[in-house]
Amino acid sequence: MVIRMAMIISLVGMAGGAASRTLQAAAIRKETVVKEMIHGVEIADPYRWLEGDGEGKATPETKKWTEEQNARTRAVLDHLPGRAKLEARLGEVMQMRAIRAPEMARNRYFYTKREGTQNQAVLYVREGTDGAPRELLDANKLDKEGLVTLSWYEPSQDGTLLAFGIYRSGDENDVLHVMDVESGKWLEEEIVGRVRDVSWEPEGKGFFYRRLEDVNRPYSGQICYHKLGQKQGEDRVLFEQYKEGPLATTWGPYASVGRDGRWMVLRYATGTKSNDLYVIDLEKWRKTGAFDLGVVSKGEDAAFDGRALGDRLFMETTLDAPNGRVVLVGMKRPGKEAWKEIIAERKDAVIENVSLAKGMLVVRYQKKASTRIELFDLEGKSIHELSLPGIGTASVSTQEDRTEAFLSYTSFNQPPIIYHIDLTEGKTKKVVWEKSDVPFDPSTMEVKQVFYPSKDGTSISMFVVHRKGMVLDGNNPVMLTGYGGFGNGITPSFGPTLIPWLEAGGVFAIANLRGGNEYGEKWHEAGMLEHKQNVFDDFIAAGEYLIREKYTRPEKLGITGGSNGGLLVGAAVTQRPDLWGAVVCHVPLLDMLRYEKFLMARYWVPEYGSAEDARQFEYLLKYSPYHHVKEGVKYPAILFTAGEHDARVHPMHARKMGALMQSVSGSDQSTKPILVWVEQEAGHGMGKPLNLRIRAAADDYGFLMWQLGMNSN
Numbered sequence: 001m002v003i004r005m006a007m008i009i010s011l012v013g014m015a016g017g018a019a020s021r022t023l024q025a026a027a028i029r030k031e032t033v034v035k036e037m038i039h040g041v042e043i044a045d046p047y048r049w050l051e052g053d054g055e056g057k058a059t060p061e062t063k064k065w066t067e068e069q070n071a072r073t074r075a076v077l078d079h080l081p082g083r084a085k086l087e088a089r090l091g092e093v094m095q096m097r098a099i100r101a102p103e104m105a106r107n108r109y110f111y112t113k114r115e116g117t118q119n120q121a122v123l124y125v126r127e128g129t130d131g132a133p134r135e136l137l138d139a140n141k142l143d144k145e146g147l148v149t150l151s152w153y154e155p156s157q158d159g160t161l162l163a164f165g166i167y168r169s170g171d172e173n174d175v176l177h178v179m180d181v182e183s184g185k186w187l188e189e190e191i192v193g194r195v196r197d198v199s200w201e202p203e204g205k206g207f208f209y210r211r212l213e214d215v216n217r218p219y220s221g222q223i224c225y226h227k228l229g230q231k232q233g234e235d236r237v238l239f240e241q242y243k244e245g246p247l248a249t250t251w252g253p254y255a256s257v258g259r260d261g262r263w264m265v266l267r268y269a270t271g272t273k274s275n276d277l278y279v280i281d282l283e284k285w286r287k288t289g290a291f292d293l294g295v296v297s298k299g300e301d302a303a304f305d306g307r308a309l310g311d312r313l314f315m316e317t318t319l320d321a322p323n324g325r326v327v328l329v330g331m332k333r334p335g336k337e338a339w340k341e342i343i344a345e346r347k348d349a350v351i352e353n354v355s356l357a358k359g360m361l362v363v364r365y366q367k368k369a370s371t372r373i374e375l376f377d378l379e380g381k382s383i384h385e386l387s388l389p390g391i392g393t394a395s396v397s398t399q400e401d402r403t404e405a406f407l408s409y410t411s412f413n414q415p416p417i418i419y420h421i422d423l424t425e426g427k428t429k430k431v432v433w434e435k436s437d438v439p440f441d442p443s444t445m446e447v448k449q450v451f452y453p454s455k456d457g458t459s460i461s462m463f464v465v466h467r468k469g470m471v472l473d474g475n476n477p478v479m480l481t482g483y484g485g486f487g488n489g490i491t492p493s494f495g496p497t498l499i500p501w502l503e504a505g506g507v508f509a510i511a512n513l514r515g516g517n518e519y520g521e522k523w524h525e526a527g528m529l530e531h532k533q534n535v536f537d538d539f540i541a542a543g544e545y546l547i548r549e550k551y552t553r554p555e556k557l558g559i560t561g562g563s564n565g566g567l568l569v570g571a572a573v574t575q576r577p578d579l580w581g582a583v584v585c586h587v588p589l590l591d592m593l594r595y596e597k598f599l600m601a602r603y604w605v606p607e608y609g610s611a612e613d614a615r616q617f618e619y620l621l622k623y624s625p626y627h628h629v630k631e632g633v634k635y636p637a638i639l640f641t642a643g644e645h646d647a648r649v650h651p652m653h654a655r656k657m658g659a660l661m662q663s664v665s666g667s668d669q670s671t672k673p674i675l676v677w678v679e680q681e682a683g684h685g686m687g688k689p690l691n692l693r694i695r696a697a698a699d700d701y702g703f704l705m706w707q708l709g710m711n712s713n
Helices: 058-075 083-094 282-288 498-503 521-525 531-546 564-575 598-607 615-623 653-665 692-706
Strands: 002-005 008-011 021-024 028-031 036-038 042-043 102-103 110-115 121-128 132-136 146-156 159-168 174-181 186-191 195-200 207-210 219-228 236-242 254-257 263-269 275-281 294-295 304-311 314-318 326-332 338-341 351-359 360-367 371-378 384-387 392-401 402-411 415-422 431-435 445-453 461-468 478-483 508-513 555-561 582-586 637-643 675-681
Touching: 028 036, 036 392, 042 615, 058 653, 058 675, 058 692, 083 498, 083 692, 102 146, 102 392, 110 146, 132 159, 132 384, 146 195, 159 195, 174 195, 186 392, 207 254, 254 304, 254 564, 263 304, 275 282, 275 304, 294 304, 294 314, 314 351, 326 351, 351 392, 351 402, 360 392, 371 392, 445 531, 461 498, 461 531, 478 531, 498 692, 508 531, 531 555, 531 564, 531 615, 555 564, 555 692, 564 582, 653 675, 675 692
Parallel strands: 478 508, 478 555, 555 582, 582 637, 637 675
Antiparallel strands: 002 028, 008 021, 036 042, 102 110, 110 121, 121 132, 146 159, 159 174, 174 186, 195 207, 207 219, 219 236, 254 263, 263 275, 275 294, 304 314, 314 326, 326 338, 351 360, 360 371, 371 384, 392 402, 402 415, 415 431, 445 461, 461 508
16 A cells, blocks of 8 residues: 655744745655564554665665755755754864874874864874974865765884774775875775774784675674785784674674784674674784784673783673773683782772783773773772862773873863873873863853653752853753763763854753663663663653653653664654754664664664564564654654765665655644655764764754754854
8 A cells, every 4th residue: 555645834923023824745655564463462664665775775765765864854954944044053163173092103103183164084193292283184175065985094113104093974884004204105904894902013014904895795793814916815803803794782893912923802893882892913923924813802792902012911790890990811821710900999989991011000980970080000909099189070091101191181161272291290280282262251150960850750960051040940952962882981071063052041961771881781781771761750750750850741851862862862762752942863863673684783783682582573563753753642753864975874764764754743733743854865863074063063953953943042
């Protein structure tokens, strides 16, 4: 059965004094697919044709529908009240200098910086810390539209060569190149296949790298060795992770090599919270060609990672320690029986990262969803905690042969700043290397952390940001967001796009939901697989708290989320449509019965489960947003976005959900429309040029301001 539907949207008086606008929506084809029986349950999918062909590639019909939807969406978003003013202000604040801490190699310092109207960051090098910056690579010159992105770079140990990766239109399909740093000339090297994680050999004659795409084995992950001057086809594949068919459930592998080039540490993911870990004697490999895996840990339901220093491995793990601990491992006897714990698990803080500096370990902790950094000697004895400017997010860029380091810091009310420090000079001595300036006074804003109970009584933390002196009268527009998945925590950081929202009297709230790592691996486990509903309950409870405490009311409560966070807001709006005034849903997962069949989503089965498993199908169906849209329900206005070049989440999710909700929403869509926007020159969001980021931010905030009744003129 095919139904043709036409929807008339009248956008009356959206801009003060503006003439009304009438827009004819795209006709929506709705067909009843032969109902599938999945584990004895009938499942209908009326918009499966919006997935494209059988391999997920857009068909001419899907492309036409997308073009019509995009035109419809632009006709709405481009004429929102105060759009020009909002976009101009976003342009001012988003031109904030974007900076990155330097990579150190001998006396050279490599770093990126984006300033002003530049679409992409520029790579620079300094000779010594006081040397003048010299441009090495300007991605803006590689494409006039700003669609080419420099995604990573790695200098050789002597700083004479630089390996780097670039991709186009956000597809994350990194192509590796090599540059002579002195001359800036690109060498003949070109390695394709989503190449990352380069480790140079000490003398710079070659490097190890990770490759995730092979035209002949598309579901493989390889660790390869490349000798300078040879063709990619001559590179040696040292290790390959491969599974036949589209439903491989692991990703990686990942490898790092100690600075002396003797040992490789290889991590093989077995899930989103577990991996195997091996060490490889590269001296033996060079002599005999034998790439023998020394087992550090295999088959454990825990995470392992580490750094090689001589014949020692400094390993962080969640084994018997969900908040993390550090263990010393001997490379020649890497088995568990010889491990020595040197930094014990803490109950009040979670280990996020361990790095090596000269004679010390730098351990980054997360405590109550903010960063703490402590230095230890190589035997695990505490030296001191590194002082930070406040409650925020920080990281330290180190190198194992020097105490010199770079400390990066940001918070909700602190634009990114980078300090040049010496780790031996005490807790407080810092020299500003670079900072971001923005035309905004952060002292006018208040930041606080609150705690509220979820449905099952679990205490959840949330950051709330708003103007000082704001009255809690239940009438403030609020933007609530979260993530809650894959063990990814959310800590305070400065977002320039928030400035116009805060200046207009908006409140920003970000909840630290289960599924993240803010409170350790147990926190992650409590929000994955059969426990995923906890994440949605935590988020819904955040909205209820904000209403209960008189920050806002449902009509003025907007929610946003992207990727796994898009699944979050998709579930929230289908489970509690009455609680939200507007929804912005970016690059989302929404059809949880078919998500794993597209792109790299097959790797997320350990996090979500698979509809092919009867038990997992049962809980996936209970929350899959696409399968819980109901005819006649008064849904809030929703903006779905996706990227045509997304390598992670297929745009079919936004297409199908948007089409379905347009056809069944009981709300007056002249005032509460369901919009779909599929960006044609973008992927999952990474690498998007400045001009497209400004437009996207104006879309999001303009849409929310319109729907939540904010004065944006």
